Amino acid sequence: MMYDDTTQEVLKQLPKVDSILKRIELLPDFNTYPRTLIVRCIRQVIDAKRQQLLTSQYPVESASYSEDTIYYAIQEKIKQSILPNLRRTINATGVVVHTNLGRSLLSDDAMTHVMDIAKHYSNLEFDIQAGTRGSRYSNVDSIICELTGAEAAMVVNNNAAAVLLCLQTLAYGKEVIISRGELVEIGGSFRMPDVMVKSGVILKEVGTTNKTHLNDYVQAISSESGLFLKVHTSNYAIVGFTSDVSLDKLVKIAHHHHIPVMIDLGSGVFIDLTKYGLPKETTVQETVSTGVDIVTFSGDKLLGGPQAGIIVGQKKYIDAIKKNPLTRALRIDKLTLAALEITLRAYYDENTATQTIPTLRMLLQPIETIKDRAMNLLSFMIDNRTSQFDVSCINRTSKVGGGALPIHEIDSYCVAISHRTISENDIQKLFRQGNPSIIGRIEDGMFLIDLRTVQEQDLPDIKDCFKKIVLMNTI
Numbered sequence: 167m168m169y170d171d172t173t174q175e176v177l178k179q180l181p182k183v184d185s186i187l188k189r190i191e192l193l194p195d196f197n198t199y200p201r202t203l204i205v206r207c208i209r210q211v212i213d214a215k216r217q218q219l220l221t222s223q224y225p226v227e228s229a230s231y232s233e234d235t236i237y238y239a240i241q242e243k244i245k246q247s248i249l250p251n252l253r254r255t256i257n258a259t260g261v262v263v264h265t266n267l268g269r270s271l272l273s274d275d276a277m278t279h280v281m282d283i284a285k286h287y288s289n290l291e292f293d294i295q296a297g298t299r300g301s302r303y304s305n306v307d308s309i310i311c312e313l314t315g316a317e318a319a320m321v322v323n324n325n326a327a328a329v330l331l332c333l334q335t336l337a338y339g340k341e342v343i344i345s346r347g348e349l350v351e352i353g354g355s356f357r358m359p360d361v362m363v364k365s366g367v368i369l370k371e372v373g374t375t376n377k378t379h380l381n382d383y384v385q386a387i388s389s390e391s392g393l394f395l396k397v398h399t400s401n402y403a404i405v406g407f408t409s410d411v412s413l414d415k416l417v418k419i420a421h422h423h424h425i426p427v428m429i430d431l432g433s434g435v436f437i438d439l440t441k442y443g444l445p446k447e448t449t450v451q452e453t454v455s456t457g458v459d460i461v462t463f464s465g466d467k468l469l470g471g472p473q474a475g476i477i478v479g480q481k482k483y484i485d486a487i488k489k490n491p492l493t494r495a496l497r498i499d500k501l502t503l504a505a506l507e508i509t510l511r512a513y514y515d516e517n518t519a520t521q522t523i524p525t526l527r528m529l530l531q532p533i534e535t536i537k538d539r540a541m542n543l544l545s546f547m548i549d550n551r552t553s554q555f556d557v558s559c560i561n562r563t564s565k566v567g568g569g570a571l572p573i574h575e576i577d578s579y580c581v582a583i584s585h586r587t588i589s590e591n592d593i594q595k596l597f598r599q600g601n602p603s604i605i606g607r608i609e610d611g612m613f614l615i616d617l618r619t620v621q622e623q624d625l626p627d628i629k630d631c632f633k634k635i636v637l638m639n640t641i
């Protein structure tokens with residue numbers, strides 16, 4: 167392939183690594199960046215420019231390949247490259263438990279404890295009273311039992327691990343009877359039928375997608391039956407001509423046949439949300455009181471703690487689970503355990519829980535608080551925009567997320583941003599490129615910042631980012 171003369175010329179004039187390095191060395195904060203990183207960034211930018219030149223379909227604009235342009239691009243790249251890959255973002259989506267954005271935020275008390283445990287030795291597996299080896303689970307199991315009314319409890323890495331471990335321990339090689347309406351997929355790679363196969367149990371589906379009767383379960387009982395499984399239909403709802411079997415009815419019939427029952431609640435809640443105007447979500451306590459043998463739920467969904475899988479139920483089953491060698495592979499880390507214990511302790515007093523656990527606080531905050539925050543942001547934007555930008559405060563709805571109350575919309579306020587010439591997708595991208603990155607959503611051709619999930623302390627960063635966007639786009 168032949169390149170035109172301009173391309174050849176520009177290629178020849180691309181700056182050399184050494185000459186850029188000399189300029190970078192003059193920067194006052196040069197010493198704060200590792201040299202290997204600087205050199206790598208220089209190479210990457212120059213190589214990318216060369217590639218761009220060789221493959222571009224368009225006439226070459228030599229200005230975008232000048233040493234100055236490349237020098238500034240490299241400076242940006244170096245600044246970017248010292249940021250951790252996993253970093254803070256601002257959740258302006260309105261989805262409170264957002265799995266892609268890290269689900270639940272930890273309370274201040276939980277964070278303080280995590281730091282204490284991280285920086286010091288601890289009694290993670292040491293019994294201080296007896297002076298002998300102890301169990302890491304004993305740090306939280308009695309608290310979980312007290313809060314839920316369960317006989318025994320244990321915790322693992324996440325709820326997916328809890329489900330896998332419980333199925334394997336209780337029903338390995340046996341049939342697990344489950345309604346066809348509950349064979350759920352929870353995003354990513356968690357599909358109930360696949361998890362069941364991997365845990366070594368045999369899936370025995372009963373009923374239909376929309377209707378399963380008690381008799382369907384009874385008909386399926388045989389000498390091969392190992393377990394009845396119920397799964398919370400976390401991220402969807404079957405509505406219309408439907409019926410399913412309540413947990414207490416299933417427990418009665420199962421126990422009559424000496425078969426244990428397990429329920430995967432997905433997002434466990436300890437608080438009756440109807441008191442706060444949200445729809446009914448069966449609490450863990452109510453679930454335990456049916457006499458069900460095993461209950462599993464997540465630590466970082468509605469509970470508002472760290473990533474964890476919590477298992478509660480009959481002591482004989484929990485003891486068997488603790489002895490399963492797989493438990494070691496799925497065990498909870500000490501920092502997670504530290505955060506979980508403090509989150510759980512907040513639930514001893516409901517007001518403490520709803521005020522200190524961020525997930526609950528964001529979910530239950532009064533609508534006026536959200537509106538005030540929206541108006542605060544709006545007035546800043548009005549003062550700092552150009553006339554090209556349209557900004558307004560609008561009443562919209564947000565979601566719980568995390569597979570809880572999937573079809574419920576909660577009243578919220580958003581700041582809506584649009585621009586005469588910049589598309590809503592480009593506005594979304596500009597906010598996403600902020601530091602911290604601001605993740606909002608698009609509705610009706612506008613970029614929305616939903617103030618339900620924006621923390622008070624996030625506001626200055628959003629304002630800064632908006633100011634920069636306005637400056638960059640004012641010519």
Ligand SMILES: *Cc1c(COP(=O)(O)O)cnc(C)c1O
Binds near residue numbers: 350352398431475569
């Ligand atoms: C979310 C969910 C899981 C997985 O829980 P993780 O804590 O994310 O592992 C399993 N089952 C149900 C019903 C869920 O909603």
